[in-house]
Amino acid sequence: MTPRTTVCTTEQGAVRGRLSVAADGCVASFLGVPYAAPPFGPRRFLAPGPPEPWRGVRDATAYGPTAPHAPYAPPFDTLIPENEIPGEDCLNLNIWTPAPEPGAGLPVMVWLHGGAFSNGSGSASAYDGSAFARGGVVCVTLNYRLGSDGFLHLPGVPDNRGLLDQVAALRWIRANIASFGGDPDRVTVFGESAGAMSIGVLLATGLARGLFRRAILQSGACHHYLRPSSAALITARLAEKLGIEPTVESFAEVPLADLLPAQAELRAEVSARPDPALWGEAVLNLMPFEPVTAGLSLPGPDCGVDLLIGSNREEYRLFLAPTGLLDAIPDSRLRATTAAYGLNPDEALPVYGTTRPAATPGELLSAVATDWFYRIPALRLAESVPGSHLYEFAWRSPQFAGHLGACHALELPFVFNRLHDPSYAPMLGTRPPQALADAMHTAWLSFVKTGNPGWPTYGTITRTTMVFTEAPTLESDPRSQERLLWEGVR
Template sequence: MTVCDTRQGAVRGRTSPDGVTSFLGVPYAAPPFGARRFREPFPPEPRTGVRDATVHGPTVPHAPYAPPFDVLIPDDGVEGEDCLNLNVWTPAPEPGAGLPVMVWLHGGAFTNGSGSTAAYDGSTFARDGVVCVTLNYRLGADGFLHLPGRPDNRGLLDQIAALRWVRDNIAFFGGDPDRVTVFGESAGAMSIGMLLTTEAARGLFRRAILQSGACHHFLRPSSAALVAARLAEKLGIERTAEALAAVPLPELLPAQAELRAEVSADPDPARWGEAVLNLMPFEPVRPALALPGPDCGVDLLIGSNAEEYRLFLAPTGLLHTLPESALLAATAAYGLDPVAALPVYRTARPAASPGELFAAVATDWFYRIPAIRLAESVPNSYLYEFGWRSPRFDGALGACHALELPFVFDRLDDPSCAPLLGAHPPRALADAMHGAWVSFARTGNPGWEAYDTTTRTTMAFTAPLASAPVADPRAQERLLWEGVR
């Protein structure tokens, strides 16, 4: 057992045989319940004695993923109110070590996920000389519902509170508070996109890695109000924090999940506003798109997977059953002229079904083009694309959303990752990708040339021994989105 100080009191962690010490379930904010419900995070209470930090703490309340995604995407739940906690893995739990720090923000469409999922175990980063932190933040209605008289984006405020805890305490664990890299995937990356233009987050991290998410996913207040009104209607309550707080969690959490299903089943902009495009009724609220500029003061590594949207189509069968009419309607809803755009996508996919073409268009709208726009806005950013294709679902899953995570965390042997990875994922690719993330956290350079609008250099993580930078991949498809996205 190893003991480290924090400003709230000492914590006791566990050291593994390979020399990595973990401190689990450490509170960075007070429990967000009772009088603190639907408010900004409050500081954790100081304590006396030594707190045990050898097991994961409670997770933020959330409903499980719906089938078939409950099998494909690792998630967990631990009951308890002290859920605003974090985990630290370090190779040198002592002040003065000055190691780079990586802080992970999990994905899950702002309604699922936690920092304690086994797939996010940070010991591999600590093995390679990085202090790794994972954390929970409020989700769903508690984190992101637009409520009168309450602060918006409470989940983002939690993330900022955790980053402040890192700034104030990580030196006790061997980390350098001036060398913090925040990294995240999906909703976690979209959160970072918001933090890059949030004044309260300025100076809390020096570098950022955004995987499959950037700055384009948010709800304007008018759309957020529509979502909140519908949830209140479903629950038979007024749209107030007090009324929502009175709803028992066993009733509230299923209602949130049902709301997401309603958006998918009836994507009417009059009912949901912008949420009909990304099918996420709970997400950050802001009045307009904001991209950071050249003076943001943060080094960026940004990217996406080559076939992100197949995760949402292959397991459900829609990849091969989506009708042509739905493809045309969706393409138009994303802002493209189907008559002009779809032949461009078909050029590289001559035998593609309507569902496969929709997956390509949606991948660009949702993930790839926002990543490019962010890289264009901040000079000397680095861009990547993950292209290794999973053999699952007879290969139809492809290089789908979330597939890069076991490679980034070097967790290919974790059983919870097998439903996405299939058998025998390439170890060398994990070495390359994980190594690039560590290099970026240490130096600000992942190992290839920065992105610019002349060469548009993009690192393609594909076959184990064939990953290499490429210039402007799928340029004609990218050009379709100029002035659109």
């Protein structure tokens, strides 16, 4: 049978997508549509340029190239969904819509993937937007530059090129999404980990002001960035590894086959030798590539964006359980890391131990690091923007003998309602609860359509939080004593 197709028009030319018809509705997908010029050759390390127009009808039935990146190191390469498609035209996006025609006026969701600003893509099957489209919205995923091309601090060229790519994509969406049935004035940007941290920077800096109306930040907020002095240390060390000068011209001459492995080795070095003299602020979050700025202020009540913000209860277990470190962390490292985060170990660790009386040093470290990385930044953002909604994902994976817990990235298959995507199986196990996916997916759709996910807003009196477990429930100020430890610290 000949596949059904449909055509929509953009400012650059017409695109032909695939039309899928099922009992629960019709979804059209348009894949690999360029939103900016290929960032190579004379455009390398520059702000994104406009995409070139084309003649005729461009095929958009297969994913386009992904931004160059090295693979995750084991065991994360089998746990975190990712794919790689070679090619220079990597600044592209993917659209799923139930109404591929002008005038439908549907709300729009724009996904920013995670990956520590060094990995990931918007073109993995894990982020297929069909379920959102069947729910009555236009879903868009995109690729942006990663690693040194996207975030390395280099003299003479703009910082944060990966963020500028995201802004360019949002501008393209504003100009073109009506042709795919979307309403450019009803855009929600949502992201996880580095994607959510990107949204935090966009909110705090105003770089994308007016380009989205709502935002969902999953496991990331406004606290992760490098000041220029720390970013310069990263640049110098990467140049030293490659045997080049720390200049744009020198980096541009390095083949990707040499540059990408060097980036991966650099990330491993930061983790193995977390010395502030070598890496500056990167020793705290172990991410050598991230947004570069002199500082960030929380956006405040006048940001003009509705927010849904949250984190997973045991985020940091992802980085400890699969490697065996969860049971190998000594008490000395627990105390040193707690102090590096700004807490007094003698005061803080007994508080964390109260609700975890049998916890190992590794399990306590996971709890402290989860708060420093994810939960406290989420709370601070919610506190700064009245009317925000807050959630916590608490369903525990059975994988790794149950030690993986409610870890980082575990909420993704529930949000996208893709529990049976094979790429999620190593993290989910064999019997993830579909009812929980239905609840989360429905809440995200409700927020996108109405600004209300289905529970009261967060305030500093009640601190109402939706806790997503097999039986989602509202809680008031979860783990309040642990939260109070961070007042004035984080």
